Amino acid sequence: MSGGPMAIVKPEMKSYIWLQTADGSIQQVEQEVAMYCPVICREVAQNSTGSSKNNAVVLPERVNAAVLGLILDFCRFHQVAGRSNKERKIFDEKYIRLDTQKLCELASAADSLQLKPVVDLTSRALARVIEGKTPEEIRETFHLPDDLTEEEKLEPLRNMTDDPRIRLLNRLYAKKRKELNERKKLKNVEVEEQQVVDERSVDDLLSFINGGDGDSKGVRETKNKKKTRGRKEQARNNSSNNEAGNCNKESSCLASGCLNSDISDMSSLSRNSKLQNSASATFPSKLDFDDFDMDDELDPVMQEKIDREVEDFARRLNCDWPEILSLAPERRLGPISMNGNGSLKRCTAGVDRG
Amino acid sequence: MDTDSGRDLISDLPQSIIETILIKLPLLDAVRTSVLSRKWRYKWATITELVFNDTCLIPCQDKAIISCNLVNFITRCLFLHDGPIHKFELNTSYSPTSPDLDQWLLFLSRKDIKELIIDIGEDDWFRAPSCLFFCPKLTHLVLVRCELNPPPNFKGFLSLKHLSLQQVIIPPHDIEGLISSCPLLESLTLSYFDSLELTIRAPNLKYLNLEGEFKDIRLENTPHLIGISVAMYMTDDIAEHFEQSSGCNFDKFLGCVPRLERLIGHIYFTKYLSIGNEQGSFPVMYQNLKFIELYQVSFEDMKELLVVLRLIVSSPNLEELQISSSSITTTTDIYDLDFWEKDWPADCTFGKLKIVQMSDFSGLPHEIAFIKFLLGHSPVLEQMIVAPTIYVTDKVVKMLIDLLTFRRASPLATVKFVQEPL
Numbered sequence: 001m002s003g004g005p006m007a008i009v010k011p012e013m014k015s016y017i018w019l020q021t022a023d024g025s026i027q028q029v030e031q032e033v034a035m036y037c038p039v040i041c042r043e044v045a046q047n048s049t050g051s052s053k054n055n056a057v058v059l060p061e062r063v064n065a066a067v068l069g070l071i072l073d074f075c076r077f078h079q080v081a082g083r084s085n086k087e088r089k090i091f092d093e094k095y096i097r098l099d100t101q102k103l104c105e106l107a108s109a110a111d112s113l114q115l116k117p118v119v120d121l122t123s124r125a126l127a128r129v130i131e132g133k134t135p136e137e138i139r140e141t142f143h144l145p146d147d148l149t150e151e152e153k154l155e156p157l158r159n160m161t162d163d164p165r166i167r168l169l170n171r172l173y174a175k176k177r178k179e180l181n182e183r184k185k186l187k188n189v190e191v192e193e194q195q196v197v198d199e200r201s202v203d204d205l206l207s208f209i210n211g212g213d214g215d216s217k218g219v220r221e222t223k224n225k226k227k228t229r230g231r232k233e234q235a236r237n238n239s240s241n242n243e244a245g246n247c248n249k250e251s252s253c254l255a256s257g258c259l260n261s262d263i264s265d266m267s268s269l270s271r272n273s274k275l276q277n278s279a280s281a282t283f284p285s286k287l288d289f290d291d292f293d294m295d296d297e298l299d300p301v302m303q304e305k306i307d308r309e310v311e312d313f314a315r316r317l318n319c320d321w322p323e324i325l326s327l328a329p330e331r332r333l334g335p336i337s338m339n340g341n342g343s344l345k346r347c348t349a350g351v352d353r354g
Numbered sequence: 355m356d357t358d359s360g361r362d363l364i365s366d367l368p369q370s371i372i373e374t375i376l377i378k379l380p381l382l383d384a385v386r387t388s389v390l391s392r393k394w395r396y397k398w399a400t401i402t403e404l405v406f407n408d409t410c411l412i413p414c415q416d417k418a419i420i421s422c423n424l425v426n427f428i429t430r431c432l433f434l435h436d437g438p439i440h441k442f443e444l445n446t447s448y449s450p451t452s453p454d455l456d457q458w459l460l461f462l463s464r465k466d467i468k469e470l471i472i473d474i475g476e477d478d479w480f481r482a483p484s485c486l487f488f489c490p491k492l493t494h495l496v497l498v499r500c501e502l503n504p505p506p507n508f509k510g511f512l513s514l515k516h517l518s519l520q521q522v523i524i525p526p527h528d529i530e531g532l533i534s535s536c537p538l539l540e541s542l543t544l545s546y547f548d549s550l551e552l553t554i555r556a557p558n559l560k561y562l563n564l565e566g567e568f569k570d571i572r573l574e575n576t577p578h579l580i581g582i583s584v585a586m587y588m589t590d591d592i593a594e595h596f597e598q599s600s601g602c603n604f605d606k607f608l609g610c611v612p613r614l615e616r617l618i619g620h621i622y623f624t625k626y627l628s629i630g631n632e633q634g635s636f637p638v639m640y641q642n643l644k645f646i647e648l649y650q651v652s653f654e655d656m657k658e659l660l661v662v663l664r665l666i667v668s669s670p671n672l673e674e675l676q677i678s679s680s681s682i683t684t685t686t687d688i689y690d691l692d693f694w695e696k697d698w699p700a701d702c703t704f705g706k707l708k709i710v711q712m713s714d715f716s717g718l719p720h721e722i723a724f725i726k727f728l729l730g731h732s733p734v735l736e737q738m739i740v741a742p743t744i745y746v747t748d749k750v751v752k753m754l755i756d757l758l759t760f761r762r763a764s765p766l767a768t769v770k771f772v773q774e775p776l
Binding site: 100101104107108111119120122123124126127130131132135138139142143144145146147148 | 361362363364365367368370371374375376378379380383386387389390391392393394395
């Protein structure tokens with residue numbers, strides 16, 4: 001037994017670090033506990049944040065207050081040097097006895113804070129959750145959408161479409177598809193426009209008047225527009241019915257997020273439709289924020305050219321790719337595929353693009 | 355509809371976490387995630403570790419079908435995989451046929467493979483294709499029951515850190531070349547080689563693990579060696595060779611390993627070291643050697659005893675010593691117990707020795723003298739644990755009494771008798 005004097009820890013000598021989570025709450029944490037976390041450590045060291053309430057370390061978005069508590073529990077235990085490996089293991093085993101949702105949140109938060117031990121623990125726990133379960137059970141546990149068609153489930157797995165040739169081919173198809181899409185939308189929007197135009201104009205005026213600073217509003221509108229577009233695409237993805245009805249689009253858009261009472265979104269929708277109506281030639285640039293990065297203008301000549309290119313390409317590639325090409329997030333259109341002799345066929349396979 | 359309760363919990367986690375999770379699943383489960391949902395369709399295809407073992411087998415009555423299924427599974431997995439593969443492990447008692455295995459290895463050699471572990475079949479050897487020798491990023495290679503024939507233009511595995519060859523057939527002159535052509539090699543394991551004469555030149559080698567029958571082992575250029583574990587088997591051939599060999603095995607083997615920290619020897623290791631060992635010369639000191647474990651030491655053979663003594667006297671910082679005796683008793687010899695008083699320097703102390711464990715103790719005169727010697731020269735000894743062999747039950751009490759009466763240099767030393775686990 002060592003005969004040295006016991007160290008006395010004076011509480012008032014401890015220093016604290018201020019942390020701010022994504023949901024706005026600010027708390028102070030003992031320095032040695034917080035510094036166990038690489039991201040916090042770096043922030044404090046490089047940017048000297050965390051010293052006061054006003055200058056709190058802003059934590060990444062995926063860290064909310066509840067999960068921060070969990071993370072700090074881990075840090076608090078493990079930063080103590082004297083613990084044996086056995087003690088640490090026992091703590092770790094108890095620590096990850098959480099429900100699945102908490103595990104996922106914890107994994108995400110730990111990853112954004114670069115706390116590798118917690119990432120490993122949660123990953124292992126999640127693997128144990130997944131292991132041995134049937135697909136239905138796994139879907140239920142994690143609330144996964146069952147969005148593969150029956151055919152897709154039965155199809156043997158395909159090779160990834162990372163081949164640059166395939167990517168190029170996909171782009172060509174996507175162009176064609178998009179252009180077909182637009183034509184459809186034009187038709188729909190005209191109908192939509194007629195139904196809705198009366199209300200819209202009033203709201204439009206209101207928004208203009210209420211706006212004040214046109215620029216920021218304009219920017220916001222654009223952003224909203226983008227969001228709406230995105231949601232529309234999403235809605236199309238999710239909806240399993242194949243009608244191209246405007247009301248379907250409208251309602252699905254509404255269902256997925258922009259509520260009835262949200263006026264600015266509505267007005268942006270109208271703005272959208274107006275634009276669609278008036279400027280078909282400038283469409284492509286507005287639609288740029290899609291996940292296809294097209295910047296060509298589509299007109300009939302171009303369209304034909306694309307058709308020819310596609311057929312040529314297909315013949316050149318000359319292989320039997322019946323449903324291998326990943327197309328259409330929207331099943332409605334039915335992706336275009338080829339068989340061996342180069343003629344275009346439609347099929348309904350869809351593959352994750354993302 | 356309340357979207358929160360139905361919100362997908364997991365699909366939007368960063369890909370690195372998803373891959374970590376998938377790697378911790380048995381491969382079959384990982385591949386099965388492709389039917390979960392659209393987003394999950396190809397998440398498994400980018401994992402960088404593929405481990406094929408018995409968890410990938412689908413049970414069936416017919417062995418041939420199981421084997422066929424396994425081969426199909428591996429082939430399809432590899433074909434569907436996208437991106438680099440860093441680890442590939444195949445561990446099964448089934449033997450994929452040569453064309454399949456060759457194609458898999460060819461495929462892997464193009465995929466930046468870093469860790470390769472192949473342990474297949476039970477009684478047959480597979481022939482390694484030449485593409486195996488051209489995996490430039492290989493850091494970790496484990497081959498079991500394999501025929502290796504390095505091609506003439508093989509320049510070595512320049513990134514290899516860990517090499518383990520078990521029951522591998524390789525032309526004798528090629529094995530030395532293979533080892534010395536891996537400049538970064540840190541860990542070498544050779545198991546079950548036949549009658550091998552081996553010179554190891556590996557400037558970065560840290561851990562050496564040898565098991566099998568060896569005629570002659572030389573460590574020529576291994577300055578960084580930290581841990582050695584040797585299990586040496588003997589055949590009549592080799593025994594004859596020992597009798598005729600010249601030179602000191604101890605020096606050849608442990609002559610230049612100044613950084614050695616842990617030495618483990620099994621079976622005939624001490625006998626091997628005793629060949630050519632001259633009493634009284636200690637040219638090399640092992641300043642870092644802290645743990646010595648020697649099994650099957652014959653306390654009836656003076657030469658083996660000398661080896662043990664030489665080792666512990668050359669290790670001033672030795673902390674832990676474990677010795678088990680071999681239980682061959684040829685009781686007709688006269689024991690030269692004067693040796694302990696006359697021939698052995700009495701002024702050596704084991705200044706750091708804390709724990710000594712003697713197993714298979716059968717009360718041989720030299721064993722007892724050895725323990726007495728240790729007790730008397732270890733000023734910081736804390737534990738002397740003696741486990742008698744199961745064959746000498748009647749003498750135990752007398753031995754215990756004898757041992758407890760020996761002078762102890764360390765006031766803290768305790769002598770314990772423990773029952774060997776049967």
